[in-house]
Amino acid sequence: MKVATRILSGLWIGLWAFHTVAATEEVPELTFEQSAEIIRHTYENQLFTLEPSKQSHYGLRMYRQTLDGKRYAATIHTELNTIASTLNHFADKVNTPEQIVLYAQRRLAPMRETQDERSQRRYNVSKNMPEYVYLGIDLLSAMARANEYGLQHREDDKLRQVIRRYDFKKYATSKPMIEAWAPQLAAQVFWLRELGEQDVVDAFIDTFRETYPDEKDASLTAQQYRNKIYTMTHIIEAMSHRYQTSVNEGDQQWIYDYFRQHIDTILLRATPKVIAQVGISFLLAGLDNDAVVEKTREAVRKAISADIGMIPSATGEMNLSQGEQRNVLAIMLLDWQGVHASPTVSNDPNLFANLPYGLVSKNGAN
Numbered sequence: 001m002k003v004a005t006r007i008l009s010g011l012w013i014g015l016w017a018f019h020t021v022a023a024t025e026e027v028p029e030l031t032f033e034q035s036a037e038i039i040r041h042t043y044e045n046q047l048f049t050l051e052p053s054k055q056s057h058y059g060l061r062m063y064r065q066t067l068d069g070k071r072y073a074a075t076i077h078t079e080l081n082t083i084a085s086t087l088n089h090f091a092d093k094v095n096t097p098e099q100i101v102l103y104a105q106r107r108l109a110p111m112r113e114t115q116d117e118r119s120q121r122r123y124n125v126s127k128n129m130p131e132y133v134y135l136g137i138d139l140l141s142a143m144a145r146a147n148e149y150g151l152q153h154r155e156d157d158k159l160r161q162v163i164r165r166y167d168f169k170k171y172a173t174s175k176p177m178i179e180a181w182a183p184q185l186a187a188q189v190f191w192l193r194e195l196g197e198q199d200v201v202d203a204f205i206d207t208f209r210e211t212y213p214d215e216k217d218a219s220l221t222a223q224q225y226r227n228k229i230y231t232m233t234h235i236i237e238a239m240s241h242r243y244q245t246s247v248n249e250g251d252q253q254w255i256y257d258y259f260r261q262h263i264d265t266i267l268l269r270a271t272p273k274v275i276a277q278v279g280i281s282f283l284l285a286g287l288d289n290d291a292v293v294e295k296t297r298e299a300v301r302k303a304i305s306a307d308i309g310m311i312p313s314a315t316g317e318m319n320l321s322q323g324e325q326r327n328v329l330a331i332m333l334l335d336w337q338g339v340h341a342s343p344t345v346s347n348d349p350n351l352f353a354n355l356p357y358g359l360v361s362k363n364g365a366n
Contacts, residue, residue, distance in 0.1 A: 030301075032297050032301060032334040032335065033334065033335045035301045035304055035334050036330065036331045036333075036334035036335035037335070038304060038306065038309050038310075039304065039309060039310050039311070039327050039330055039331050040331050040335075041309060042308070042309035042310050042320075042327075043320065043324070043327060043328070043331075044071075046320055047059070047075070048074075049320065050320055050321045050324060051321045052078050052082060054320075054321045054324040054325075055074075055075045055078050056075050056076070056078050056079035056082065057324060057325060057328065058075065058324055058328045059072040059074070059075020059076060059078070059079075060072070060075065060076065060079060060242075061243060061328050061332060062328070062331075063075070063076060063342065063343060064242075064243050064244060064339070064340050064342060064343075065243070065331075065332060065336075065337040065338075065340070066337055067340055067342060069343070069348060069350075069351060073351055076343060076351060079145065080149070080151075080352075080355065080356055080359060082142075083142045083145055083146050083151075083359065084153075084355075084356035084357060084358040084359045085356075085358075086138060086139075086142040087139075087142050087143065087146070087153040087155075087159065087358055087359075088153075088357070088358040090138075090139055090142075090159060090162075091153060091154075091155040091158055091159060091358075094134065095158065095159075095162050097131075097165070100131050100134045100135075100162075101130055101131060103134050104126075104130035104131055104132070104133040104134045105130050107130075107133045107134070107137075107138075108123055108126055108127060108130055108133055111123035111126075116223075117221065117223045117224075118180070118223055118227075121176075121179055121180040122180045122181060124176075124180075125174075125176045125177055125179075125180045125181075126180070126181075129170070129171070131166060132171050132177070132181075135162075135163065135166055135168075136168075136171060136181070136184060136185070136188045137184060139159065139162065139163070140163070140188050140191050140192065140195075141187075141188075141191070143156075143159060143163075143191070143195060144187075144191035144194060144195060146359060147191075147194060147195060147362075148241060148242065148244070148344070149343065149344055149345060149352070150344045150345035150346055150352075150361060150362050150363070151345060151352070151355070151359045151360065151361060151362060152359070152360060152362050153358055153359060153360075154358055154359070154360050160195075160197065163192075163195075163197055164197070167198070168188070168189070168192055168197075168198050168200055169198070169200045169203055171185065172185055172188075172189050172200045172203060172204040172207070173200070173203050173204065173206075173207040174207075175207065175210070175211045178204075178207060178208055178211045178231075179211065179224065179227065182208060182211075182227050182228070182230075182231035182234075183227065183230045183231045183234045185204060185231075186204070186208075186231050186234035186235045186238055187234055187237070187238050189201045189204045189238075190235075190238035190239065191238075194241070205235065208231060209254070212224075212228040214258065214262075217262070217265070222269065225269050225270070226269070226270055226271060226274055229266055229270055229274050229278065230273075230274050230277065232255045232258065232259070232281075233274070233277035233278055233280070233281050234277075235252060235255060236252060236255060236280075236281040236284055236285075237277070237280075237281070237284075239251065239252070239284075240284045240339065241341075243280075243284070243332070243339055244339055244340065244341045244342070245339055245341060246284060246285065246286055246339055247284050247285050248285065249285040249287065255281070256281075256282070256285070256287075259278055259281065259282070259292055260290075260291075260292055263278070263291075263292050263295055263296075264295075266278060267295060267296075267299050271314060271326070272300050272303040272311050272326050273325060273326035273329055275296050275299050275300055276296065276326065276329035276330050276332070276333045277329060278292065278296055279292065279293050279295075279296030279297060279300070279333045280329065280332055280333050280336075283332075283333070283336045284339065288336070293333075296333060297333060297334055300330045300333055300334060301334065303330075304330070305318075310323055310327050311323065311326050311327055311330055313326075345361045345362075345363070346363075
């Protein structure tokens, strides 16, 4: 049945893209799957023209959706190289308090020059605790991504000692930090738990809910409203280990209740990227037939420009790299393939046969 759908999908996309249907003839509305195929066609024809981080972001999610190792193996290797380079650099060059502060200050400098609300919030709160940029944004991210594959750095103990010098609760329970970095913090507190380090998940969620009480939604700026909704989806994404396992709606019932109650406002105030994540949150919980899924799919489908084969930015920009995240999420929402705990060293050993220097299997096989 899926093969037939793909064949039909290609036929309809060809009709749509090349305008072979007579102008006077009504063009049938594309299905959600066919709409996803429009975006997939655009990105996969130009995947390796994207920035390496965007190739990896796209390829990993498509691998976990399709389990197509032949198609996406190269993007996984790109990510492994990036993870190894980052952790090698930190283990060798950036691990003392002084080195960490200097590194973080360099990372923060561009934010000082950017005038948008999000960057200004991030710079103003992080300049007084610059180590967070190193610890949360870079070190934890690289270690957690390696961990998901069943890997770790050869100097894992040294890097864990760096993490243990800092009390992450300081960042996770700061309301100004949450206003600036909440989606990232949502991922990071779950990464810490998965790595067996500090567990501040509940403390973060409690502070987040205090920072964004529902009765104050109307007074939030557009950026802060998106920050709230996107963070809620990131909590669900983190619980699923980045789309690898199903989640239980009841474990975060407050999020699902909120999305159901406020979906029409979300559709008005949020971007296609955020809307797609809301819909995916329900799919991760096995709620495929929930009305929220249908509404988010309709909204995301309408955001696709058939002329350019992707969802442009809010200002109409069509940069493939900059638009990768919103577009890969749209593909996932519109043509959901379920959750798959892959790729990992144990499940896909051939993919990890030649690891970049610095990365080793957690079971010692590599």
